[in-house]
Amino acid sequence: MQDGKKTKAQLIAEIAELRRRxxxxxxxxxxxxxxxxxxxxxxxxxxxxxxxxxxxxxxxKPEQAVExxxxxxxxxxxxxxxxxxxRDRAIAAHRKSEEHFREMFSKSPAxxxxxxxxxxRIFDGNEAACRFYGYPPEKLRSMNIFDIRALPREEIAxxxxxxxxxxxxxxxxxxxxxxxxxxxxxxxTNPVDLDGAxxxxxxxxDVSHRRRTENKxxxxxxxxxxxxSNVHCLIACLDTDxxxxxxxxxxxxxxxxxxxxFTGKSYFEFCSDTRCESIFRQVAATGVPCAVFEDSMCLAxxxxxxxxxxxxxxxPVMSENGRAESLVxxxxxxxxxxxxxxxxxxxxDKLTGILEAMQDGVYIIKSDCxxxxxxxxxxxxxxxxxxxxxxxxxxxxxxxCDWCTxxxxxxxxxxxxxxxxxxxxxxYDVFDTPIRNTDGSxxxxxxxxxxxxxxxxxxxxxxxxxxxxxxxELSRMTEETVEEVTGFALQQLVSLTGSESGFLGFLDDSGExxxxxxxxxxxxxxxxVSDYPAHSPVAEAGLWQEAWSSRKPLILNDFHSQPPRRxxxxxxxxxxxxxxxxxxxxxxxxxxxxxxxxxxxxxxLSDLRQLTLLADGMWRFFERRKAEESLKESEKQLRFLSSKxxxxxxxxxxxxxxxxxxxxxxxxxxxxxxxxxxxxxxxxSKVSFMLLSLQGVIPLLQKAMREVxxxxxxxxxxxxxxxxxxxxxxxxxxxxxxxxxxxxIEQAIRLQEKDVAEPLKIVIFRIVQEALxxxxxHSGAGKVWLTAAKKRGEIxxxxxxxxxxxxxxxxxxxxxxxxxxxxxxxxxQTRQSGGTFTVESSKGEGTLVRATWxxxxx
Numbered sequence: 001m002q003d004g005k006k007t008k009a010q011l012i013a014e015i016a017e018l019r020r021r022x023x024x025x026x027x028x029x030x031x032x033x034x035x036x037x038x039x040x041x042x043x044x045x046x047x048x049x050x051x052x053x054x055x056x057x058x059x060x061k062p063e064q065a066v067e068x069x070x071x072x073x074x075x076x077x078x079x080x081x082x083x084x085x086x087r088d089r090a091i092a093a094h095r096k097s098e099e100h101f102r103e104m105f106s107k108s109p110a111x112x113x114x115x116x117x118x119x120x121r122i123f124d125g126n127e128a129a130c131r132f133y134g135y136p137p138e139k140l141r142s143m144n145i146f147d148i149r150a151l152p153r154e155e156i157a158x159x160x161x162x163x164x165x166x167x168x169x170x171x172x173x174x175x176x177x178x179x180x181x182x183x184x185x186x187x188x189t190n191p192v193d194l195d196g197a198x199x200x201x202x203x204x205x206d207v208s209h210r211r212r213t214e215n216k217x218x219x220x221x222x223x224x225x226x227x228x229s230n231v232h233c234l235i236a237c238l239d240t241d242x243x244x245x246x247x248x249x250x251x252x253x254x255x256x257x258x259x260x261x262f263t264g265k266s267y268f269e270f271c272s273d274t275r276c277e278s279i280f281r282q283v284a285a286t287g288v289p290c291a292v293f294e295d296s297m298c299l300a301x302x303x304x305x306x307x308x309x310x311x312x313x314x315x316p317v318m319s320e321n322g323r324a325e326s327l328v329x330x331x332x333x334x335x336x337x338x339x340x341x342x343x344x345x346x347x348x349d350k351l352t353g354i355l356e357a358m359q360d361g362v363y364i365i366k367s368d369c370x371x372x373x374x375x376x377x378x379x380x381x382x383x384x385x386x387x388x389x390x391x392x393x394x395x396x397x398x399x400x401c402d403w404c405t406x407x408x409x410x411x412x413x414x415x416x417x418x419x420x421x422x423x424x425x426x427x428y429d430v431f432d433t434p435i436r437n438t439d440g441s442x443x444x445x446x447x448x449x450x451x452x453x454x455x456x457x458x459x460x461x462x463x464x465x466x467x468x469x470x471x472x473e474l475s476r477m478t479e480e481t482v483e484e485v486t487g488f489a490l491q492q493l494v495s496l497t498g499s500e501s502g503f504l505g506f507l508d509d510s511g512e513x514x515x516x517x518x519x520x521x522x523x524x525x526x527x528x529v530s531d532y533p534a535h536s537p538v539a540e541a542g543l544w545q546e547a548w549s550s551r552k553p554l555i556l557n558d559f560h561s562q563p564p565r566r567x568x569x570x571x572x573x574x575x576x577x578x579x580x581x582x583x584x585x586x587x588x589x590x591x592x593x594x595x596x597x598x599x600x601x602x603x604x605l606s607d608l609r610q611l612t613l614l615a616d617g618m619w620r621f622f623e624r625r626k627a628e629e630s631l632k633e634s635e636k637q638l639r640f641l642s643s644k645x646x647x648x649x650x651x652x653x654x655x656x657x658x659x660x661x662x663x664x665x666x667x668x669x670x671x672x673x674x675x676x677x678x679x680x681x682x683x684x685s686k687v688s689f690m691l692l693s694l695q696g697v698i699p700l701l702q703k704a705m706r707e708v709x710x711x712x713x714x715x716x717x718x719x720x721x722x723x724x725x726x727x728x729x730x731x732x733x734x735x736x737x738x739x740x741x742x743x744x745i746e747q748a749i750r751l752q753e754k755d756v757a758e759p760l761k762i763v764i765f766r767i768v769q770e771a772l773x774x775x776x777x778h779s780g781a782g783k784v785w786l787t788a789a790k791k792r793g794e795i796x797x798x799x800x801x802x803x804x805x806x807x808x809x810x811x812x813x814x815x816x817x818x819x820x821x822x823x824x825x826x827x828x829q830t831r832q833s834g835g836t837f838t839v840e841s842s843k844g845e846g847t848l849v850r851a852t853w854x855x856x857x858x
Contacts, residue, residue, distance in 0.1 A: 111204035117164040120145040134178030150174040163189040184211040234331040289315040361448035409444040489618040502596035557602040725761035750789035771799040779803025800848040
């Protein structure tokens with residue numbers, strides 16, 4: 001029996017039988033057949049078989065034959081023992097091989113499955129299989145291959161039959177994981193016998209990633225093929241001898257031949273440029289790619305291509321040994337682009353020439369805020385660029401301006417804005433428009449038109465319009481009080497000059513008292529001065545005194561740097577940073593001051609002009625209103641005077657007639673009787689009687705002369721004509737003290753006779769006369785102060801008493817029948833003589849009568 005021809009199962013069976021015999025067990029029925037065959041000689045080796053005819057040979061004795069067969073049996077037994085030992089060794093080796101196989105199977109990193117070849121049930125799976133499929137080993141051994149393969153059962157069963165027969169050892173299939181995910185796998189299957197079972201050993205490899213990569217590669221190859229077929233640039237593949245191996249459709253179409261025509265032909269059949277050939281050789285030798293732009297490549301004369309300029313590049317395809325094994329040529333026709341670029345450069349030169357000749361500043365800014373171009377006007381205005389960004393160059397800022405319109409411009413929109421440069425203080429009308437560069441980027445072209453003067457004119461016109469509107473509003477304020485008018489005017493002053501606060505004040509007729517009529521605030525800390533109108537001496541006005549002492553406007557933009565004497569202010573005044581004030585004149589006489597303070601920037605001549613014009617306009621409005629009120633009052637006084645005039649005339653006539661009758665008439669009658677007595681006694685020669693009668697007449701005549709003198713002194717004092725107004729004032733004061741011994745009159749005469757014009761003397765005399773008369777009749781005063789002075793080109797007269805005083809409004813509101821002529825006559829005489837007349841009085845605080853005239857009056 002030859003072991004090499006027996007199957008593994010037969011060997012296992014024989015080894016098991018031999019083990020029974022060695023153990024002394026009876027042989028199985030199946031095991032007897034080989035031994036019988038052996039004894040029959042069927043399985044004996046050649047040369048050792050006993051022919052049957054020997055047993056039938058009559059020459060040999062049976063004992064010899066038995067002995068010979070016994071020896072033969074002993075030899076068979078020895079060989080059988082050796083065979084059994086050899087089979088034991090084979091079984092041990094087989095077991096060791098199985099154990100090694102199992103260990104390799106379970107420990108293998110490759111995915112492995114053992115599957116029953118008939119049923120498809122999974123016999124075992126290694127650790128890699130459990131990890132890959134996501135099942136525990138017990139679960140995997142309970143499953144069938146049909147649970148994993150994504151094919152119909154019939155197809156899977158057919159493949160398993162082929163694998164068991166050794167006719168199908170590889171398959172590319174899809175397996176399902178425990179998560180439900182499908183994976184592409186390669187399966188290598190071989191039939192195996194393990195523990196007497198017919199199994200299929202499947203070695204599985206996950207190729208999902210490779211399949212995806214292959215799919216992507218196929219898609220990329222398809223995309224590349226499609227791109228090469230449809231791209232407009234010319235692409236050619238060359239070997240290192242510069243023979244064309246492949247060209248794209250654009251290349252073939254450009255050179256006028258089918259794509260197959262170029263295969264195997266040298267590229268330099270179509271290009272005769274030796275310089276280009278040397279570049280090709282250098283790229284092939286060094287493996288360094290080369291790119292040339294706008295090259296005037298010389299093509300063969302018979303070439304149908306007439307292009308003059310090309311952008312072309314040559315890239316080597318490197319082998320594993322680092323040498324170029326092929327070349328890829330890419331060509332782009334740039335002739336039209338070059339022509340357009342030249343035309344664009346020409347147009348840009350024209351544009352640059354225009355920009356250089358413009359009178360406005362022009363600059364171009366890139367999208368990164370770098371300055372690309374400045375025309376000479378902009379350079380003169382702002383200086384050299386020195387690598388600065390636009391926000392650094394124009395505005396001295398570290399980052400892009402918040403109000404910047406670059407984003408709008410780069411989006412393709414034109415913009416227009418007004419910009420004031422902090423570097424030079426000028427205002428520009430800025431026009432921004434996008435311009436497209438040759439590389440496709442967008443820059444901003446800006447034109448700066450200097451509108452500083454125009455804006456200044458506009459602002460001035462706007463301020464003038466606002467000022468005229470304010471004056472118009474003032475002219476319509478016919479019913480408002482002085483405080484309301486001054487408050488409105490001051491608000492307009494503060495608004496027009498952009499200030500935070502301001503005030504309006506006026507001087508009294510003496511120029512010694514300052515009256516604060518209105519204070520306005522727009523923001524900031526308010527002044528604590530209150531209770532308007534507020535009166536204070538001019539000497540305590542502090543800073544504002546300088547405006548009327550110098551009679552010139554005052555501007556202080558650096559208030560804190562001024563000396564302390566200049567920075568002093570009236571008590572309660574708010575803090576100042578900048579201040580401006582202007583004196584207000586009525587003719588040559590200083591009448592008030594207008595002041596504003598704390599503007600956000602320095603005051604300038606425009607602010608001074610607005611303040612001066614509005615203050616003067618306001619004062620003219622006051623004067624006009626005062627004149628209108630005076631005119632109305634004059635008309636009223638004239639009506640009153642005219643109504644009183646006849647009664648005054650009649651009263652004076654009656655008074656004169658009464659005085660002449662009562663005083664002078666009776667005296668003259670007595671003189672008449674005395675003279676008649678003397679005439680009657682002349683005839684009787686009674687001289688002594690005549691003398692006695694005439695002596696009685698003399699006192700009567702003297703009394704008559706005194707009465708006549710008193711009458712005409714009241715009508716027109718001769719002392720005024722003989723000695724002047726100063727002597728006449730003194731006489732009036734003495735006469736008043738004689739009539740009122742309890743009243744003391746203090747005189748302060750600080751002017752000379754020559755200072756008073758002749759026509760003005762009688763006016764001053766009548767005012768003093770009427771004032772003293774009113775004092776005697778109504779005031780009940782104990783002391784009177786009379787002052788006459790010449791100061792600052794004015795003549796002033798004031799009479800003040802400490803009497804009981806009165807309310808001027810009561811006098812003005814009284815009926816004409818109840819009003820006297822005293823105040824009205826004094827006021828009218830003063831006005832007619834070119835002066836101003838005021839009465840200040842309150843109940844219990846005395847009365848002040850003041851009249852002022854310019855020194856030239858009369």
